[in-house]
Amino acid sequence: MNSAPTDVAAPPVATALARRQFLKLSLSGGALVATLPMAWFGQAPAAVRAAAASGFDPNIGLFVRIDPDNRVTIGAPTPEMGQGVFTSLPMIIADEMDADWAQVTVKAMPLTLRAVKEGDKVSDVADKGVDFAHAYQGAGGSSTVRFNFTLLRQVGAAVRDRLLRAAAATWRVPVTELTTDKGHVLHAASNRRLPYAKLVEMAIRLPDADPNALALKPNDKFTLLGTYQPSKEGRDIVTGQPVFGIDQEIPGMLHAVLARSPLFRGDVKSLDDKAARAVPGVVDVITIKRSWSGQQRPLDSDVSLHGSVAVVATSLWAAIKARNLLKIEWVSDFTHESTSFQEKEMHRALEAGATALAERRSGGDVDQAMAAAARRISAEYSVLPLAHACMEPHNAVADMRPDRLHVIASHQFLDRIARSVAEITGADPLKVRAEGARMGGGFGRKAGADFICEAIHLSHLLQKPIKLTWTRDDDFACDTFNTASIQRIEGGLDAAGRLIAWDYKRSALGFGFQFGGTPGHMVPNFRARSFRHPDTKHGMSYGAWRAPGHNVSSFAVQSFIDELAHAAGADPLRFQLDIFGPDREIPNEEAYGATVISTGRLAAVLRLAAEKAGWGTPTCPGIGRGIACHFTFGSYCAHVVEIRVDKGRVRVLRVTSAIDCGTPVNRAGIAKQIEGGALDGISTALRLGIHIEGGQVVERNFDTYPIMRIDDAPLHMETHIIDSTLPPTGTGEVSLPPIIPALTNAIFAATGKRIRQLPIADQLMA
Amino acid sequence: MVKFTVNGSTRQFDGDPDMPLLWYLREEAGLKGTKYGCGIGQCGACTVHVDGDAVRSCDIPVSTLDGTRVTTIEGLAQGETLHKVQEAWLAEDVAQCGYCQTGQIMAAVALLAATPKPTDAEINAGITNICRCATYNRIRNAIHRAAG
Numbered sequence: 001m002n003s004a005p006t007d008v009a010a011p012p013v014a015t016a017l018a019r020r021q022f023l024k025l026s027l028s029g030g031a032l033v034a035t036l037p038m039a040w041f042g043q044a045p046a047a048v049r050a051a052a053a054s055g056f057d058p059n060i061g062l063f064v065r066i067d068p069d070n071r072v073t074i075g076a077p078t079p080e081m082g083q084g085v086f087t088s089l090p091m092i093i094a095d096e097m098d099a100d101w102a103q104v105t106v107k108a109m110p111l112t113l114r115a116v117k118e119g120d121k122v123s124d125v126a127d128k129g130v131d132f133a134h135a136y137q138g139a140g141g142s143s144t145v146r147f148n149f150t151l152l153r154q155v156g157a158a159v160r161d162r163l164l165r166a167a168a169a170t171w172r173v174p175v176t177e178l179t180t181d182k183g184h185v186l187h188a189a190s191n192r193r194l195p196y197a198k199l200v201e202m203a204i205r206l207p208d209a210d211p212n213a214l215a216l217k218p219n220d221k222f223t224l225l226g227t228y229q230p231s232k233e234g235r236d237i238v239t240g241q242p243v244f245g246i247d248q249e250i251p252g253m254l255h256a257v258l259a260r261s262p263l264f265r266g267d268v269k270s271l272d273d274k275a276a277r278a279v280p281g282v283v284d285v286i287t288i289k290r291s292w293s294g295q296q297r298p299l300d301s302d303v304s305l306h307g308s309v310a311v312v313a314t315s316l317w318a319a320i321k322a323r324n325l326l327k328i329e330w331v332s333d334f335t336h337e338s339t340s341f342q343e344k345e346m347h348r349a350l351e352a353g354a355t356a357l358a359e360r361r362s363g364g365d366v367d368q369a370m371a372a373a374a375r376r377i378s379a380e381y382s383v384l385p386l387a388h389a390c391m392e393p394h395n396a397v398a399d400m401r402p403d404r405l406h407v408i409a410s411h412q413f414l415d416r417i418a419r420s421v422a423e424i425t426g427a428d429p430l431k432v433r434a435e436g437a438r439m440g441g442g443f444g445r446k447a448g449a450d451f452i453c454e455a456i457h458l459s460h461l462l463q464k465p466i467k468l469t470w471t472r473d474d475d476f477a478c479d480t481f482n483t484a485s486i487q488r489i490e491g492g493l494d495a496a497g498r499l500i501a502w503d504y505k506r507s508a509l510g511f512g513f514q515f516g517g518t519p520g521h522m523v524p525n526f527r528a529r530s531f532r533h534p535d536t537k538h539g540m541s542y543g544a545w546r547a548p549g550h551n552v553s554s555f556a557v558q559s560f561i562d563e564l565a566h567a568a569g570a571d572p573l574r575f576q577l578d579i580f581g582p583d584r585e586i587p588n589e590e591a592y593g594a595t596v597i598s599t600g601r602l603a604a605v606l607r608l609a610a611e612k613a614g615w616g617t618p619t620c621p622g623i624g625r626g627i628a629c630h631f632t633f634g635s636y637c638a639h640v641v642e643i644r645v646d647k648g649r650v651r652v653l654r655v656t657s658a659i660d661c662g663t664p665v666n667r668a669g670i671a672k673q674i675e676g677g678a679l680d681g682i683s684t685a686l687r688l689g690i691h692i693e694g695g696q697v698v699e700r701n702f703d704t705y706p707i708m709r710i711d712d713a714p715l716h717m718e719t720h721i722i723d724s725t726l727p728p729t730g731t732g733e734v735s736l737p738p739i740i741p742a743l744t745n746a747i748f749a750a751t752g753k754r755i756r757q758l759p760i761a762d763q764l765m766a
Numbered sequence: 767m768v769k770f771t772v773n774g775s776t777r778q779f780d781g782d783p784d785m786p787l788l789w790y791l792r793e794e795a796g797l798k799g800t801k802y803g804c805g806i807g808q809c810g811a812c813t814v815h816v817d818g819d820a821v822r823s824c825d826i827p828v829s830t831l832d833g834t835r836v837t838t839i840e841g842l843a844q845g846e847t848l849h850k851v852q853e854a855w856l857a858e859d860v861a862q863c864g865y866c867q868t869g870q871i872m873a874a875v876a877l878l879a880a881t882p883k884p885t886d887a888e889i890n891a892g893i894t895n896i897c898r899c900a901t902y903n904r905i906r907n908a909i910h911r912a913a914g
Contacts, residue, residue: 082863082899230859237864238852240799240839244865247798280782317782317789391803391811391865391898440801440865441898472804668859672901676862679900702808702896711890713902 063093063109063155070183070197072099075109077135077152078144079412080233081442082676083732084669085144087232089152091666092145095224096156096217097163098180099196106232111137111414111434123147125415128422130429137436138413140447140544141592142633142730145665149728157214165209166202167194219663219725228668233438245410245437246395246469253397253465254283256458257319260308262477262696263332264539265294267307272327276311279325281318286310288457295510296448296480296543303423303457304449306478310458316469334539335695339384339484342538342692346486346507349533356507356531361589364525369501373492377567381489381556383758384689386482386545387697387705392440393475396455399465400425405432406465407456410439412447420452425460444544448480476700480543481690483510487556492525497568499579502526506553510542517597518557518631521586522579539695546680547733550632554737555685555744555758558628562745563754572745573610573627577603593633593729601722602629605638605658608720613640613656623653624750630738634729636660636722639678639742645751648765652682652714652743660722662729670731671719677735678717683708685740689759770831772797773841783829788812790828791838799839799868803896810895813869814838820876839868842875851875854912862899870895874909883913 065073074090090106093099112133116122122131125138132138136147160180167185168175171192179186186193219225236243261267273285290307309326313319349356370376396409398421405427407417417434421427439446455468470478485508492501502523509532520526545551565575583600606629610616619625622644629638642654657674664670687706691698699705744755747764755763767780772795779790791797791814800823803811807825814823815837842849848856851874861867870893877884877892884892889906897905 080863082861084862230856231861233864234856234859234861235848237861237867238839238848238855238871239843240797240868242798244801246802316793317785320789321782321784389898391801391809391863391896393802439863441863472806672859672862672904675903676899676901679902680898683900701806702804703806707896707898708900708902709896710893710902710905713900713906715886715903715906717903 064097064159066196066200068197070195071103071105072183072196073105073107074099076106077109077137077148079137079139079414079436079439079442080108081139081412081439081446083139083144083673084231084666085139086438087229088145088666088669089148090232091224091229092149092152093156095222096153097160098182098223100182101224101229103183104232108436109135109137111418111432111436113415113418113430115430125413127419130415130419132415137415139442140412140444142635142733144730145728146593146634146730153216154212154214157216158209161209161214162203162206163196163199165206166199169206170194170199170202226664226667229666230668243438244392244440245408246392246440248397248408248437249467250397250399250406250408250465253399253467254312254314254462255316255319256310256312256455256466256468257316257323257471258288258306258308258310258454258468258474259323259326259328260306260474260478261290261330261332263330264334264337264541264695265290265307266330266332268309269329269331271309273309275325275327276322279313279318279322281314282311282322283314284312284462285322285326286312286458286461288454292450294539294541296541303420304453305457306450306454308454310454312458312462312466316467319469320471332539332695334537337538337540337695338693339691342484342509342540343382343486345533345536345538346484346509349507349531349536350486350488350505352531352533356533357529358532359530360528361520362527363521363523366501366503366525366527369525370490370492370503373501374495375493375567376490377493377564378488378490379560379563379756381487381559381756383485383552383555384691385484385540386684386688387476387479387690387699388441388443388445388545389475389702389705389707390439390441390443390445393472394446394451394470395468396452397465397467398455398459400456400459401463402427407432407452408435408437409452409455410437410446411452412439412442412444416447416449417452420449420456424453424456443546444548445480448543450478472702473700476705477697478541479697480541481510482545482548482551483508483542485552487553489556489560491560491564493564493568497570499523499564500525504528504557505531507531509536509538509540511548517588517590519561519579520589520597522581522599540692546677547632547737550630550733550737551681551740554628554630555740558630558738558741559744559754559756562626562628562741562748566748571616573606573615576606576629588631593635597631598636601636601660602631604722605629605636605660608658608722609638609640609656612658612718612720613642613654615640622750624746624748626742626745626747626749628738628742628745630734632734632737634662635731635734637674637734637738639735639739641739641742641746643743643746643750645747645764648762650686650743650747650760650764652712654716655714655739656718656720657735658720658722659731659734660724661731661734662724662726664721664724665728667721670721673731674719674735675717677733678739679708679713681736681739682712682743685743685758685760686712687759687761768829768832770834770836772836773838779828781828783827785828787814787823787826787828787831787836791823797838797840801865801869803866803869808896809866809869810873811866811869813872813895815872815876818876818879820873839872842871849875851878851908851912854908858904858908858911860901860904860908862901866895866897870897870905874905874912878909878913884909
């Protein structure tokens with residue numbers, strides 16, 4: 001994500017229970033319920049009453065519920081898109097409260113927001129006086145575990161503390177003589193034990209303890225954190241339960257399918273809807289004027305609507321059929337835009353120098369050092385735009401009748417849903433009932449507001465519940481793409497073959513940050529500059545794509561380091577370790593995820609991957625190994641990739657990965673993210689790229705955008721997780737950036753051919 | 767009027783003859799387990815069995831199904847007892863987002879019916895479903911586990 005948090009040294013307020021805002025434990029139907037009510041966070045009483053009147057339970061914020069049979073329900077606060085937080089975040093609570101994980105059921109928590117005022121400490125999505133009420137309920141930027149870790153531990157600790165004191169009171173023994181284990185309190189001295197459920201009535205009568213004064217478990221006492229736990233939603237998935245956004249329904253809903261301008265930032269010029277209206281089941285055909293700049297920003301306050309025509313019908317099939325019968329002429333100011341236009345503009349920005357300079361970082365004196373270098377090497381790397389292609393086409397269900405204000409959507413940021421309702425209807429965002437459904441992939445795309453706004457807009461207009469569904473063609477035409485980019489790097493080596501100067505230039509048309517962090521200050525004389533020409537007239541939409549910026553900067557940086565190593569006649573592993581130098585922390589100027597980059601931690605993952613992959617041992621003829629590492633959002637990852645090239649086609653044989661994400665929460669989940677990110681990067685590098693012609697996207701479905709299938713996946717993948725007690729950082733994104741250069745470095749090792757343009761596609765055909 | 771069975775129960779359909787089986791299942795029959803991914807038979811998220819063969823339901827008009835036997839993901843388990851492929855999927859903890867997985871499972875069941883102990887090469891050739899999260903190595907492991 002591209003947010004620049006106001007204070008990254010201290011976590012957002014939601015990460016730790018404030019001194020006077022205690023966990024509330026209550027009895028409900030014989031069950032102990034632990035919640036953080038909205039009312040506690042400076043929420044005006046009137047708003048709480050209004051929320052209750054709208055049918056929305058103001059006490060929703062369920063973290064823990066202990067039922068009379070001792071089964072426990074734990075709330076999963078953050079949206080799930082396959083990154084495993086539905087399982088990993090509840091593990092944090094469960095471990096601290098010593099629940100029996102086998103007896104735990106997980107339920108997704110709906111959104112709760114609170115009003116904030118000037119001077120309050122807020123999260124990085126706080127806007128217009130509104131912020132998350134307790135847990136950070138957004139999923140992006142590899143942030144969910146990082147932001148929620150301490151809060152969730154305190155919740156678990158507070159529940160356990162209350163149960164211990166309840167047992168102490170029941171048995172009349174000092175609380176210091178008691179322990180907890182798998183849902184029971186034990187008194188070893190008298191050989192007594194009680195299940196939590198039996199302590200509930202006593203527990204709720206006891207006074208609160210200050211959650212900030214409660215001791216949290218030392219890492220060596222963890223029973224769940226750091227173990228391998230399968231997904232809690234596994235059974236629902238394999239039996240086809242309707243858990244995704246696209247599966248949701250509410251009574252009385254109509255279906256909406258839109259024809260959106262395929263031309264960038266286009267609008268309807270003329271419309272013939274006669275044939276569409278004649279399809280049985282069609283209720284209305286509505287033209288929507290574009291009201292959106294087309295750039296997806298996390299705090300986007302714009303109402304995000306494409307220029308489009310909406311078909312509203314009583315069935316989804318009727319809406320699709322009728323939409324395809326619309327005859328529409330589109331108009332756009334960007335029909336000149338094409339792949340070659342974009343390429344020319346990026347080159348123009350690079351040549352323009354100062355007038356196009358957007359950002360810059362530096363250290364030492366790169367011009368002087370370069371002039372004194374014994375050898376200077378340079379290379380240019382280019383990447384096409386990339387589509388997200390989430391497996392689940394976008395969708396939302398919205399009911400904007402004033403007494404409902406209800407949205408169900410598979411979306412990455414639940415607050416975005418409430419804000420969009422507020423922008424479009426004028427309603428108070430705190431009165432919105434926003435429920436997140438499981439996403440069939442997110443990758444940054446499902447943080448966009450457009451599909452949410454479409455459903456809300458139509459429901460508000462028609463005063464009926466609306467279910468909006470995108471088709472796959474819509475998804476490709478109207479994505480918020482990963483920007484194309486050109487990166488140029490020049491390196492200067494001294495007489496001994498050491499890197500003494502690094503000059504990096506980048507040009508891209510959309511946002512994407514984190515370009516200068518590595519090697520950055522590791523090199524005594526470096527400069528990193530980003531260029532964008534201010535008068536470039538281009539309309540393509542951009543947004544966050546798995547590890548934005550990093551996903552292409554690592555390709556250039558780690559490929560170039562490999563090129564420098566070969567130029568110096570050095571082993572690439574040794575050469576890169578020399579750049580890192582002694583273990584030290586260098587500033588991370590983008591400051592997202594961490595304010596420093598630790599060369600020691602980066603070196604450790606590089607060494608671990610190398611060791612486990614047998615780096616330096618002989619390979620069979622025709623087989624090449626490549627190595628790369630990267631730092632993203634606080635985590636460190638390295639890969640060694642082994643490949644061979646078979647009649648111009650790359651065969652990936654083995655991927656060996658190392659990850660340092662601080663304290664591991666769910667080792668099974670970490671392994672899945674590292675594997676998945678690696679294969680995503682391989683899929684991307686092999687064949688993927690979006691082309692533009694006449695101001696629209698050329699590729700519209702998987703027949704022309706060939707996402708990897710099983711026959712390209714290596715037979716051997718292994719992930720090695722660094723044991724750490726440092727605060728946990730995310731794993732959803734960090735694996736992708738370095739896999740691409742590890743792959744292309746392996747191709748060089750196997751064939752002597754250096755890949756500098758992505759995708760690889762036919763470049764290796766003889 | 768088209769008559770066919772879905773997971774053993776008889777259905778009748780006399781709606782739009784163009785309607786693909788996928789939308790019949792999801793919207794008319796309320797069976798949400800079969801997923802929409804691309805609409806052009808490329809991704810396999812919509813995979814069901816028609817008379818035992820794995821087919822892509824987004825591409826098949828309901829009107830062509832007279833007299834056939836359709837099986838969806840909802841028809842694999844016997845009550846609470848999961849199919850051995852579903853069990854293998856859980857044991858290998860395959861899913862990430864999970865959206866493509868029912869289609870993968872239906873494709874795997876059909877593959878194993880035709881090739882009870884497939885090699886990696888046979889799995890590679892026999893399963894062409896897309897997984898955007900790329901859970902492929904675990905899919906392979908699950909198929910080997912189910913094959914026994």
